[in-house]
Amino acid sequence: MLKATLLKATQAGGDVLKQYFNGSFQVSSKSSVNDLVTEADKNAETAIFSVIRETFPHHFILSEESGEISSDSNTKWIIDPLDGTVNFAHGIPICCVSIGIEQDGEMILGAVYNPFLNEFFVAEKGQGATLNDKPIRVSAKEEMNKACMVTGFPYTWKEYTHSPIDVFEYFVKQGQPVRRLGSAAIDLCWVAAGRFDGYYEHSLNAWDAAAGFLMVEEAGGKVTDFKGHRYSPYQRTLIATNGLIHEPLIDIVNGKY
Numbered sequence: 313m314l315k316a317t318l319l320k321a322t323q324a325g326g327d328v329l330k331q332y333f334n335g336s337f338q339v340s341s342k343s344s345v346n347d348l349v350t351e352a353d354k355n356a357e358t359a360i361f362s363v364i365r366e367t368f369p370h371h372f373i374l375s376e377e378s379g380e381i382s383s384d385s386n387t388k389w390i391i392d393p394l395d396g397t398v399n400f401a402h403g404i405p406i407c408c409v410s411i412g413i414e415q416d417g418e419m420i421l422g423a424v425y426n427p428f429l430n431e432f433f434v435a436e437k438g439q440g441a442t443l444n445d446k447p448i449r450v451s452a453k454e455e456m457n458k459a460c461m462v463t464g465f466p467y468t469w470k471e472y473t474h475s476p477i478d479v480f481e482y483f484v485k486q487g488q489p490v491r492r493l494g495s496a497a498i499d500l501c502w503v504a505a506g507r508f509d510g511y512y513e514h515s516l517n518a519w520d521a522a523a524g525f526l527m528v529e530e531a532g533g534k535v536t537d538f539k540g541h542r543y544s545p546y547q548r549t550l551i552a553t554n555g556l557i558h559e560p561l562i563d564i565v566n567g568k569y
């Protein structure tokens with residue numbers, strides 16, 4: 313029932329995104345001029361909530377646009393109703409709905425749906441990860457210098473010892489492919505599907521990565537913070553890889569190169 317509701321809620325959010333995409337909608341700024349929220353983010357969130365509440369009226373919800381709707385339930389839905397809002401606002405079809413479900417502090421289910429590429433990713437703890445119902449697996453690339461990376465940048469800059477630009481510059485100067493798609497959830501799913509070999513980001517929120525990190529783990533990859541500790545959605549840094557290039561990538565994000 314939990315998984316069926318997750319799929320239904322994710323689909324409902326994606327349907328709302330489709331209705332608004334490339335149309336006219338209100339856009340406003342949040343923490344900075346380019347940290348955007350649109351009518352689509354808000355209405356997708358409403359549609360997602362209504363599916364969840366129909367079946368699970370008392371579950372804990374943590375969602376980007378509404379914050380915490382807390383209860384004493386041990387089941388928590390962690391929701392980004394639209395990940396990749398800047399892309400969405402510019403008509404770039406790299407954006408998605410991302411929902412993770414945590415039970416007793418452990419992520420057990422995740423779904424990420426990009427309705428524009430028609431890609432629906434699902435992960436279930438211990439059961440693997442799928443793209444449109446077909447199992448996916450991380451890449452087998454072993455050489456760090458031949459790996460294809462993806463990353464993202466924060467909306468507001470703070471001082472870093474080894475900043476996102478320093479790490480990006482390192483890869484560019486090495487002549488190594490590094491991409492910036494603009495959706496953390498999609499970045500993670502594309503690592504899970506073996507399209508990217510590694511992903512790192514310096515400042516994420518729980519809703520950006522809750523579903524995607526389970527996707528990578530269930531596809532056979534590894535996800536940690538920048539110190540190499542197992543990833544928790546309640547801290548900021550994240551490195552996700554196929555497992556084979558994980559240690560070298562940890563060194564690089566920490567300026568050891």
Ligand code: IPD
Nearest residue numbers: 394395396397464465494495496
């Ligand atoms: C953002 C995207 C982006 C990442 C930012 C996130 P939003 O989420 O995932 O790729 O670099 O850190 O905040 O604002 O589009 O939901």
Ligand code: CA
Nearest residue numbers: 392395396520
């Ligand atoms: Ca997000």
Ligand code: CA
Nearest residue numbers: 376392394395
């Ligand atoms: Ca969002």
